[in-house]
Amino acid sequence: MIEQPRIGRFTAPSDRDVVVLLLGMRINTLSAVRSWAPVVAGFRRMIREVAIDQGSGYLGHLVVRRLPRLVMSVQYWESAEQLYAYAADPGKQHRPMWTNFHRRAKRAGHHVGIWHETYLVPARSHENIYVDMPVLGLAGAIGSAPVDRRTNLAADRLRGDG
Secondary structure, eight states: OOOOOEEEEEEOOOSSOEEEEEEEEEESOTTOHHHHHHHHHHHHHHHHHHHHOTTSOEEEEEEEEETTTEEEEEEEESOHHHHHHHHHOTTSSHHHHHHHHHHHHHHHOSOEEEEEEEEEEOTTSOOOOEEEEOSOHHHHHHOOEEOOTTSSSHHHHHHTOO
């Protein structure tokens, strides 16, 4: 289903810290479905798990696909501490998935690769604008408001005066 655009100019506030996690996988061997299918399924389970856990610190995500080999999730978190607590918790999806990934890679070969990048973005160090777009990205994670005279320019949004 294609989301309809929200007409107008909108911006998400810059008055709070945010953690941006880029989490991705690359299928190195398309025919090795048994190697990469569990990783795809695990990504989905992790997103579902943090999305329903109100205390996890997870704020939202956006999935980017570059078919047929690359899938990336841009995730927004409240803090690095909450992100790392989730990643290290043996009772959550991430830890067993990580262990199984390494076990499969050693046994079956390196048919799928995974990666992540974590960015700690302090308040008033980020700005954004969404013009005639569905609600997504940071606006989908923390909310947004129409652009007004106080948030009309990128420099104004970066200062967080709005």
